[in-house]
Amino acid sequence: MLYSPVDLSQKQALVFEQWTPKIVAQMNDTHFKVVKIQGAFVWHSHPETDEAFLVLDGAMRIAFRDGHVELRAGQMFVVPRGVEHKPYAEHECALLLVEPAGTVNTGDAAAGPTAPSDAWI
Numbered sequence: 001m002l003y004s005p006v007d008l009s010q011k012q013a014l015v016f017e018q019w020t021p022k023i024v025a026q027m028n029d030t031h032f033k034v035v036k037i038q039g040a041f042v043w044h045s046h047p048e049t050d051e052a053f054l055v056l057d058g059a060m061r062i063a064f065r066d067g068h069v070e071l072r073a074g075q076m077f078v079v080p081r082g083v084e085h086k087p088y089a090e091h092e093c094a095l096l097l098v099e100p101a102g103t104v105n106t107g108d109a110a111a112g113p114t115a116p117s118d119a120w121i
């Protein structure tokens with residue numbers, strides 16, 4: 001069997017489109033996805049699951065209806081299931097998302113830049 005690590009720097013270098021998460025690994029029913037973001041996303045929630053954001057490079061804010069959290073490289077935050085949130089990055093930011101397989105990036109939002117939930121890189 002071949003054992004090799006997932007190189008997150010190498011994987012994020014292969015992502016060219018913003019707001020389009022790409023799967024880099026799977027553990028049981030959980031996907032690890034790299035994504036680059038800039039600007040504001042849509043307000044949305046994930047009624048069935050928590051969603052983890054780990055900043056690899058840059059900085060971002062996750063807005064909530066009653067406040068926000070600021071994250072920079074090396075920091076992470078878990079948005080609890082059902083909590084409406086809106087990610088934002090002033091400058092391009094690279095993230096690792098950890099969420100159940102099949103999770104749609106726009107959650108329950110009626111509109112927004114929905115990305116395929118099964119794209120590997």
